[in-house]
Amino acid sequence: MDIWGLSGEDIPEKERRILEAAIKIFSEKGYSASTTSEIAKSAGVAEGTIFRYFKTKKDILRGILIHAVNILSGRLVIDSLEKIMTRLEEKDLRTVLKQILVDRLKLADSLFPMVRVLLTEALYHEDVREALYQNxxxxxxxxxxxxxxxxxxxxxxxxxxxxxMLLRAIMANVAALVAQRKIFEGKIEVNDMGKEIDTMIDVLMYGIAKQTGEDKKG
Amino acid sequence: MDIWGLSGEDIPEKERRILEAAIKIFSEKGYSASTTSEIAKSAGVAEGTIFRYFKTKKDILRGILIHAVNILSGRLVIDSLEKIMTRLEEKDLRTVLKQILVDRLKLADSLFPMVRVLLTEALYHEDVREALYQNxxxxxxxxxxxxxxxxxxxxxxxxxxxxxMLLRAIMANVAALVAQRKIFEGKIEVNDMGKEIDTMIDVLMYGIAKQTGEDKKG
DNA sequence: CTTGATAATGAGTGATTACTCACTTATTAT
DNA sequence: ATAATAAGTGAGTAATCACTCATTATCAAG
Incomplete structure (x- = not known):
């Protein structure tokens, strides 16, 4: 389980520990409300050590955001999405959509702390949005x-x-499902996740209007 | 133009000025990164005056959030939504959906600064989510x-x-359109907003799959 | 105008924070 | 073993911030 998506990469052990701790703390309290001493304690290093790896506190955030964008734009997101979408072969639309959805939901679960930090910064800083957009x-x-x-x-x-429109429709539904699970977890009761996803795909494919033809449920 | 949604209410002039300034500042830099002296300057009052109306800085935020929830749950959101939805009479689904969408988009535009503050806090605090959920x-x-x-x-x-599912599908699409407009404004080119909404409703109603029947575009 | 009460002010304060640096510990080379 | 270099430490510091309070301005009533 690589919650942070910081494995594999060639980052020094200590720097990784600091980044992981920072993601945890930033994700819990937000960047400005987090203190460097807190991060140090959580990472198990002295506060001074942090500043050997990062010039400033902002630099830690920058490190996290760069990583987040790399992970999200890299193999974990785009590549797997591309793989699913290009290996279409004989699969029908429903199967492909389900693959994409299940894939993205798993991803959103595991990367949630990082994404929360990224999302918050994107809400307030144009340069983060620009990076998100381009990458x-x-x-x-x-x-x-x-x-x-x-x-x-x-x-x-x-x-x-x-x-x-297509991308927005798909992403909006994925985001809504993740938001419901993460933000209002437990509040809106869900009987069965598999069935939930199936219904969602059905709505995505055929809409909410009453169909007169009998070409649904292929 | 009542950008903040703080008119009408029986709030003392000074208190309203402080709240408006706080919404502006919080919305620009986030709660923790904003200072009370900055808010005072923007509101045109002395820093001490703030603390005659609000015991603590957190109390200013609380005031904003309560207001935001009130506005969002009050006449500006639920009521107008209810009005559109209950006065269905002979209108068809497409017309109703369009009314809802245009309505919500206008609202999202005018309340954006307030919503940004609310959204950020909801991301980090369970009690805010609970209030949002209940109200x-x-x-x-x-x-x-x-x-x-x-x-x-x-x-x-x-x-x-x-x-x-129905509510989520509609809200997800509205949110996605607002997000696209607000977060990536100008980046994703949009030819015509009216046409954009029409297409979106079409996708919402009939889905993305190829239809075999000829019952679309009613 | 005088008086009493309320509202507003902003310099001052204690607490907190990001960051520094003189020092200690670990690692490597010879 | 010793020297040289690098990595790690945490007490200290200057700056900032939320909040206080003694003082001043504003206003209302008689």
């Missing part, structure tokens, strides 16, 4: 466009919506 | 259930999805 949104849009084109070609997806 | 989610779910029941009765909406 994730642009790439995701490219993949979505390709996916859409192939699915239209196979006659499985509408051709009268563009890929921006 | 907004529960009430919205009640309205959604009623709306769904009536729409099913009219044969305009699917009866095999529950109202939780």
């Amino acid at each position: 994730i949104v642009v790439r995701a849009l490219t993949i979505a466009e390709k996916f859409h084109r192939e699915m239209v070609q196979k006659g499985m997806m509408r051709d009268d919506i563009d890929h921006v | 907004i989610v529960v009430r919205a779910l009640t309205i959604a259930e009623k709306f769904h029941r009536e729409m099913v009765q009219k044969g305009m909406m699917r009866d095999d999805i529950d109202h939780v």
Whole structure:
């Protein structure tokens, strides 16, 4: 279990410990409300040690954000998404969507602390948004466009919506499900997660309006 | 133009000025990174005056959050939503959805600074989430259930999805559109907002899958 | 105008915080 | 074993911040 997504990389042991501790503390209290002494204690190092690896407190945050964007834009997100979407072969739309959803939900669970820090900073700082946009949104849009084109070609997806709408619709639903699970966990009762995802895909594919034809539930 | 939603209410002039300034500052830099002296300067009062109206800095935030929840759960959100949803009469689903969407988008625009503060706090504090849930989610779910029941009765909406899914699908799409406009404003080009909303409603109603029947675009 | 009460002020204060640096400990080379 | 270098430490510091309070301004009533 690599909760933080900081394994593998060639980061010095101590620096990694500090970053992991910082993600934990920042994610619990927010950046400004967190203190360097707290991070030091949590990382099991002296406060001075922190400043051997990071010039300032802001630098720790920068380190986390760069990492978060790398993880999110790297193999853990885009690559696996691309893999699912390009290895379409004979799979139908429902199967592909379910793969994407289950994949993304697992990811969102494991990366949640990091994403919370990233999300908060993105809410307040244009440069973070710009990095997010360039590294994730642009790439995701490219993949979505390709996916859409192939699915239209196979006659499985509408051709009268563009890929921006498509990506937004999918991501909005994933985000809503994650938000419901993470923000209002336990409050909105969910009987069965598998069934929940199936229903969501159904709504995503066929909408909320009453269908007159009998072409659903393929 | 009442950007903050603090008009009408019976709040002393000075207190309102302080709250408005605090919303502005908190929304720009986040609660912890904002200072009381900054708020005082922006409100045009002495720093000491703030503490005649609010015992602590946390109390200012509390005041804002209470206000935000009141506004969001009060006439500006739930009431207008209820009005649209209950005065269905002969309107079709598309018209109703469009009314809801346009309504909510205008609202999100005007209340954005307040919502940003609320959202950030909700990300980090369980009690804020609880207040949001009890005052907004529960009430919205009640309205959604009623709306769904009536729409099913009219044969305009699917009866095999529950109202939780319905509300989530609608809110997710609204949130995604707002997020795109506010967070990535200008980055993702949008040709025409009216057309954008129409397409979104279409996707919401009929989904992304290719339809075989010819019952769309009613 | 005088008086009493209330509202507003901003210099001052104790607490907290990010960051430094003189010193200690660990590691490596010879 | 010893020297040289690097890594780690934590008490100390200057700056900042939320909050206080003695003083001043504003206002109302007689």
